[in-house]
Amino acid sequence: MSGNCPETGSAPGPAGRIASGLLIGIMHFWRIALSPMTGPNCRFHPTCSCYGIEAVSQHGSLRGGWLTMKRILRCNPWSAGGYDPVPPHAETGKSHVSDEGTAGNRA
Amino acid sequence: MDIKRVILATILSALVLLGFDYFMPQSKTPAAIQGKPGAQQTVSSVTPPQQALTPPSASAAENDDSTAPARLPIEAVDVSGSVNLRGARLDDLVLREYHETVKPDSPLVRVLEERGGKEPNYIEFGWYGAPGQTTRLPDAHSLWKTNAPKLDSNAPVTLSWDNGAGLTFELVLSVDRDYMFAVTQRVHNATGETVSLVPYSRVVRGYTPVETGGMLVHEGPISVIGGRLAEESYKSLREGSTAPNYVSWTKSDKGGWAGITDKYWLAAVIPDQAADVTGTYGFDTPDGAYQVGFTRQQPLVVAPNGTGETAGHVFAGAKEVRLLERYEHELNIPDFWKAVDFGWFAFLTRPVFFVLDWLYQHLGSFALALLAFTLIVKTLFFPLASKGFRAAAAMREVAPKIQAIRERYKDNPVEMNQKVMALYREEGVSPASGCLPLLIQAPVFWCLYKDLYVTIEMRHAPFVGWIHDLSAPDPTNIFNLFGLIPFDPTHLSTMLWLGAWPIVYGVTIWLMQRSNPAATDPVQKQVFMMMPVIFTLFMARQPVGLVIYYCWNNLLTIGQQFVIKRVHENGKKKPKTTILPPVRRKG
Numbered sequence: 001m002s003g004n005c006p007e008t009g010s011a012p013g014p015a016g017r018i019a020s021g022l023l024i025g026i027m028h029f030w031r032i033a034l035s036p037m038t039g040p041n042c043r044f045h046p047t048c049s050c051y052g053i054e055a056v057s058q059h060g061s062l063r064g065g066w067l068t069m070k071r072i073l074r075c076n077p078w079s080a081g082g083y084d085p086v087p088p089h090a091e092t093g094k095s096h097v098s099d100e101g102t103a104g105n106r107a
Numbered sequence: 108m109d110i111k112r113v114i115l116a117t118i119l120s121a122l123v124l125l126g127f128d129y130f131m132p133q134s135k136t137p138a139a140i141q142g143k144p145g146a147q148q149t150v151s152s153v154t155p156p157q158q159a160l161t162p163p164s165a166s167a168a169e170n171d172d173s174t175a176p177a178r179l180p181i182e183a184v185d186v187s188g189s190v191n192l193r194g195a196r197l198d199d200l201v202l203r204e205y206h207e208t209v210k211p212d213s214p215l216v217r218v219l220e221e222r223g224g225k226e227p228n229y230i231e232f233g234w235y236g237a238p239g240q241t242t243r244l245p246d247a248h249s250l251w252k253t254n255a256p257k258l259d260s261n262a263p264v265t266l267s268w269d270n271g272a273g274l275t276f277e278l279v280l281s282v283d284r285d286y287m288f289a290v291t292q293r294v295h296n297a298t299g300e301t302v303s304l305v306p307y308s309r310v311v312r313g314y315t316p317v318e319t320g321g322m323l324v325h326e327g328p329i330s331v332i333g334g335r336l337a338e339e340s341y342k343s344l345r346e347g348s349t350a351p352n353y354v355s356w357t358k359s360d361k362g363g364w365a366g367i368t369d370k371y372w373l374a375a376v377i378p379d380q381a382a383d384v385t386g387t388y389g390f391d392t393p394d395g396a397y398q399v400g401f402t403r404q405q406p407l408v409v410a411p412n413g414t415g416e417t418a419g420h421v422f423a424g425a426k427e428v429r430l431l432e433r434y435e436h437e438l439n440i441p442d443f444w445k446a447v448d449f450g451w452f453a454f455l456t457r458p459v460f461f462v463l464d465w466l467y468q469h470l471g472s473f474a475l476a477l478l479a480f481t482l483i484v485k486t487l488f489f490p491l492a493s494k495g496f497r498a499a500a501a502m503r504e505v506a507p508k509i510q511a512i513r514e515r516y517k518d519n520p521v522e523m524n525q526k527v528m529a530l531y532r533e534e535g536v537s538p539a540s541g542c543l544p545l546l547i548q549a550p551v552f553w554c555l556y557k558d559l560y561v562t563i564e565m566r567h568a569p570f571v572g573w574i575h576d577l578s579a580p581d582p583t584n585i586f587n588l589f590g591l592i593p594f595d596p597t598h599l600s601t602m603l604w605l606g607a608w609p610i611v612y613g614v615t616i617w618l619m620q621r622s623n624p625a626a627t628d629p630v631q632k633q634v635f636m637m638m639p640v641i642f643t644l645f646m647a648r649q650p651v652g653l654v655i656y657y658c659w660n661n662l663l664t665i666g667q668q669f670v671i672k673r674v675h676e677n678g679k680k681k682p683k684t685t686i687l688p689p690v691r692r693k694g
Contacts, residue, residue, distance in 0.1 A: 032634045045509055045527070048542040075541035077491060083509070083527035 005031075005050035007057040019061035027052045027068075044084045048075050054086045177250060179264065180257040184284040186424060190258065191221060191229075194247040195266050195278050197288065198222065198229030200423050202372075209567050209575040218372050218423050222247075227313030227396070228367070228374060230421050232278060232292055235305040237406055242302065243270040251278065260284050273298030277416075286424025287434060293416035296409040303408050306417045308376040309387075309400020310366045315341050324448045324561050328399045329368045329375075331442045332386045333360030338448075339388055344397055348390040353398070356388040364440050365399050366422070371563040373446050376400050377420040380439050425563050428460060448561050452553065459554035460562060467564070473577060474570035477555065477652060478659050484551055485663045491544045493671045505530060559652045570655060574608070577652030581606025605647045608654045613643030615661035622668045 007024065031049040042048050051071050056064030067086065074084075177192035181200065188200035200219035207213045220228050236242050245251070251266040258264045263281035270276070279291040292306045318326045325338045339356060347355025365386045366375025376399075378384045383404040390397050407415035420438060426447050435443035449456045459480075466476035509527055516523035559565045559578055568577045575582075583606045616639040646654050 032630065033638055043541045045506075072542050072546060076543040077494065077541055079541070083523075 005046065005053040007053060016060050016062075020056045020064065023056045023061050023065060024053050027056070043075050043079065044071070046085065048072050051084070051086055058086055058089070179253045179255075179266070181259075181282065182257055183260045183282045186218075186282065186286060188219065190253075190266070190280065192251045192253060192266065194231070194249060195245065195251045195268070196221075196229050196231050196247075197421060197423065198227075202286075202425055205371075205425055206567075209569075216372065216425075218374055222311075222313060225314075226316070227311070229311055230308065230374065230376065230423065231311055231400075232290065232308045233306070234276070234292070234294065235307065235402070237303040237305075240303070242274060242304075243272055244304075245270070245276050258282060263289070274302065285430055286422055287438070288421040288423070289418070290421055291416055291418045293414060294407070294409055295414050296411060299411050301408060301410055303406040304415065305403050305406045307400060307402040308378065308419060308421070309398050310374045310376055311396050311398050312367050312374075313394070313396040315397075316369065323450075323557070324370050326369055327367065328365075328388045328397065329373075329446065330358075330363060330365030330386050330388075330399065331445055332358045332363035332365065332384075334441060336442065336445050337388075341390075341397060344388050344390040345392075347388075348392060350392070352389070353391045354387050354389040357385055359383065359385040359404055362439075362441065363401075364422075364443060365401060366446075367397060367399050368426070368446060370561070371426055371566055372424065373422060373426050375422045375446070377422065377438070377440055378403075379417050379419050380441075382417060428464070428562055428564060447563075450557055450561075452550065452557070455550050456554045456557045459551070460558045460564075463555075463558060464564065472570070473565055473568040474574070474652065474655060477577075477656050480555070481656060481660050481663065484548070485660070485667065488544065488548065489667060492667060493674070555656055556653055559650045565650075565652060568652070570652075574651055574655070577655070578650045580604070580648045581608045581651045581654065583607045585610065605643070606651065606654075608651050608658065609643050609647040612646050612654050612658050612661070613639045615658050615665070616642050619661050619665050619668075622665045 027049045031047075031053075035049060044051065046054065048068070048071055052064070052068035055067040055071075058064065059067060071084070178189040178199070179192055181188045181190060185203050186200050187203055190196070191198045198219055198221040201215040201217045203215060205216040207216055217226075218228070219230065220226050222229060231247075233246070234244050236244060245268045249268050251268045253264055253266050255262070255264040258280055260282055263279050266278040266280065268276045273296065275295040275297070277291075277293040277295070279289075279293065281289045283289075290308070292308070294302075294304060296302050316326065327341050328337075328339045328344060330337050335358075337356070337358065344355045361383055362378060362380035363384070363386060364375050364377040365388075366373055368375075378401045384401045385404055386399075386401050388397075388399050401419075403417065407417065409415035420440075422434070428444070428447055431443050431446055434440055444457075445453075449460070463473065463476045463480055466479050467473050470476050470479060508530055512526045512530065513523060516526060565578045567575065569575045570577060573581075573583055585605045585607070620635055620638070646657065
């Protein structure tokens, strides 16, 4: 459950790197220190925090942060959950597995 | 990698600790920094911060006989003090219901203090003449006459001052049962000529207080003019004010209110809400005094044998939430509730406060209200938590299989996803609660934190045992064995302060960790061992009400976990389909 979250790629520019580094740091802290106390909650694989770390390190703080926010909003009792990886660079936003994997499956 | 993560977590925790220490200093700071100790001792003439208007022509080389003190006592229900008849200032007021510390014999809280006192803070009323006009106007040295021996909540008192040249100025004062003064500034014109005068009123503070609330609470100049809240720092007034007017900020509109606020107390002037006024912030540099107040935009034009007047209010007292609301409605003071700094999330923090207050009225204690509120929130979220736990347990069981699939189909994400979804279908796993509900709880914590911190209702609110003030840190300290050793370790370092409740809190964190599945990751295990200690140190200097709340919350979480686990284990004996319906894919 707690395996490593892949941190790949890097955001361009020093400001971007600081921002994404900060976000990733916060999410690491959440994952390692805080989240275990709340008990496991996430409906997805990888978990939201893992997803966030991966998304921000791959797509930078803006796009990655946006993806993470959408993912957290998706992670609610009325979505199906399941396997939902970070979309790779080329396909972001388009009809991707993540979209199919979550929307309206339970009906 | 592993050791890097431990270091990262440690640094982050340390940052959180230090950050809070920096942004949220506690009220245990020494007295106040005097703004300009030299300047405020000497009584100099009043220089009104006003452009295009001449200052009162009669200056320090004055006038009314002596400089002997003359005062009109104020004996109201919630306030007492006196009006300074020299200058007609409100500069002496204590709150009868509030003591400085939790000790009942400690001094009453003083909200207004005379110029030359330790912490000068007073209300001033006056008039400016039109440019070029040489009329003699009342100033800080004018000795006013009173028509009554004292001011109480029953009847108004009229102060008057005759300029000896046909103008009689009056100040009609009344006070309600709480903290509101009604003030009418009036002038009778017997000069035989038309006179134009501009009334003003302002709060003057002759010292710079040490801010007790840090980033969490605004302290300093505050106003709502034209529907906009303007909160400025003392520093911006000091740096923005230059000679000759010493004004750093102005805003013109109809009505409003403006004053200088502390965390719990406020002194504010409230002009006639129908009048066009200009609100100003400034720092009278020679005098070392902050000035916040209103001037009428248009002069009152008083015909021969006529009378001109303007009616306003002065608030000087405690920022009780319900009282401010009442004044807002009864006196039409726009957004007066904003005097209490509920923050950006006022739309959440305020309703939570009203729920707490309602519970308080039924339970008789804010501590109990806090506990009851937590119980309600927990109960509301229980179904979600229970679902989440069951789903997560199922998820944990299939996690290794998912890992295996991910390894195997590394190069084919589409196939990988299909296999994983197929696995979910086979195992009947659909995680149920999600991260969003968890994050939704965060604002609730924030509301409690903010409310505890900013509202006076929580100040000196007691709980059982040694807790007499929910809004202050736990007064006990393990480093002097809870008072057994007559020694204050905080003299050595402010870090050496750890009360009993924070320790209880640390224990509940530890218990909570134990009630959850043990971490498998060795790094996580290490971080886990540190967490109770880090959290305890962090909470040591927070308001004890928050610590008590967290203890209670943790205990409830542990209990909830226990109940869910029992239910879950019973449920396991039944067929799997009862847990959750399988996930079906569309195409």
